[in-house]
Amino acid sequence: MKTIKQAKRLLRDAKVPFSCNCSLKPYTSLHIGGKAALLIEAYTLKQIKDSISIAKQCALPYYILGNGSNVLIDEEGYAGCMILLRNYNRIVQREEERVRVQSGMTLKALCDWCLDHELSGLEFACGIPGSVGGGVVMNAGAYGGEMKDVVTRVWYLDPQGEIQIKEREALDFAYRHSCFSHQEGIILEVEFQLHKGKQQEIKAKMEELNERRRYKQPLAHYSAGSVFKRPPNSYASLLIAQAGLQGKHVGDACVSTKHAGFLINLHEASAYDFLTLIKLVQTAVYAKSGIWLECEIIQITPNTTFG
Ligand SMILES: Cc1cc2nc3c(=O)[nH]c(=O)nc-3n(C[C@H](O)[C@H](O)[C@H](O)COP(=O)(O)OP(=O)(O)OC[C@H]3O[C@@H](n4cnc5c(N)ncnc54)[C@H](O)[C@@H]3O)c2cc1C
Structure with a gap:
């Protein structure tokens, strides 16, 4: 109890947005799970780093949640800091056919952005209800495409709190697996290599795949x-x-x-x-x-x- 109280004080001092005793159900696609002692909404890199450092300082467990579409959370809830990345979701940079995005962006939002900017390559992911970070962790894939086909580089926070970069070859992608499946670090940003496409064709492909999903799932x-x-x-x-x-x-x-x-x-x-x-x-x-x-x-x- 004392540690939660201490963590609340430190989070407030660091201006990290959080709430206490908050049900985790609405943050998961399964709509299952108890309450988190501390639920943190991180908008910035500083808030992510501060949350982790405060959890460690207060000897509390911490966990990262993307869009919550691949997790089953216990009825007892979570005893420490559950850190949500869904607001860490900006496009960081675009250079021709390369785009770099923050990990909390949903794959759907990224696909919509690609459609607007006539970039093709991510259509397979338009109906996967995860975040960019969660997608890389699981090497999410569908209809013949996988994250490994389009991800070129990942920026992540290592267990010591340092930012590191891994190139595609070092990501150890396999079926529903990457090096981050073993929680090697917190994915911050992901770079994708896409290619120029025609908006009509990209849209038609996305609609076709979404229709197949609606029909089967x-x-x-x-x-x-x-x-x-x-x-x-x-x-x-x-x-x-x-x-x-x-x-x-x-x-x-x-x-x-x-x-x-x-x-x-x-x-x-x-x-x-x-x-x-x-x-x-x-x-x-x-x-x-x-x-x-x-x-x-x-x-x-x-x-x-x-x-
Ligand atoms: C209706 C439905 C359809 C689906 N269809 C598909 C499909 O076609 N193909 C497919 O592959 N999957 C599918 N999924 C599963 C799921 O959407 C994917 O696995 C997705 O990649 C999970 O992303 P997420 O952001 O929701 O991850 P979460 O559920 O939030 O987290 C999953 C794991 O990733 C970790 N994680 C999340 N973000 C980060 C980060 N930034 N850094 C480090 N670790 C992180 C979490 O700690 C957790 O261990 C489907 C799910 C649903 C509900």
Whole structure:
């Protein structure tokens, strides 16, 4: 308690915007999760750095949240500083076909900007509801494109609080993986290499991909997208459907009948319901196919800490 009080005083002195005992549900696409002791909205690099340094000074855990579309937060909430980057979201620089953006910008906002500026290459990401930073962490991808195809450079804060740069080759991109999957640092800015395109064509591609999403995915429900990684030589959704699990539910956590890879929150699912359903799906799929599905979404417990 004393440390929270101390952190509040330090955050106030440093002019970092925060609120206390704030529900994390609205900050996640699953709409699941308890309250954060301290919820910090960082707008500037200084505020990001100050938040981390204050959390460390007060021996509190801290965590970074982009757009919250790939996380499952515990009912108990978060015991330390949950740092939101959604307002750290400016275009930093544009040089011809290269654009450098802050990590909290949503992929949707970046794609809209690309459309306005007739830059092509990111159309695949227009329906991925994550941030630029979260997209790099997971090497987000869809419809034949991945972040690794367009990211050239990343600026990040290392565990010592120093800004470092990594070039594409050092980012260790693989399927739903990058070096940042192991929380090697906090992504601050990302540079993309795009190419000149025609606005009409870029728009048509984005509309086509969004239509495919609307047709296939249960977008009217809270979810974190596909919960499981694609296993080698198969698809998680196919294995789940073959195990007869669509419509199966634990409380309000349910296997979507529209897309078997999506586990949805029908209304008031708890993290416990969700985790129980994940286990149930993994066990049933394993019994039927001999394949153990690996989770793609990231679980956050009250003391999960970054770095
Ligand atoms: C309806 C729906 C459809 C989806 N479709 C797709 C799809 O087609 N393809 C796909 O790949 N994914 C998809 N997803 C999953 C998700 O949108 C992506 O994984 C996305 O990249 C997550 O970004 P985020 O900003 O929401 O990350 P968050 O959920 O906020 O965070 C995920 C992880 O990244 C870390 N992180 C976030 N920002 C930073 C940063 N700046 N620096 C360091 N670490 C950071 C967090 O700490 C956390 O560990 C979908 C999700 C939904 C809900």
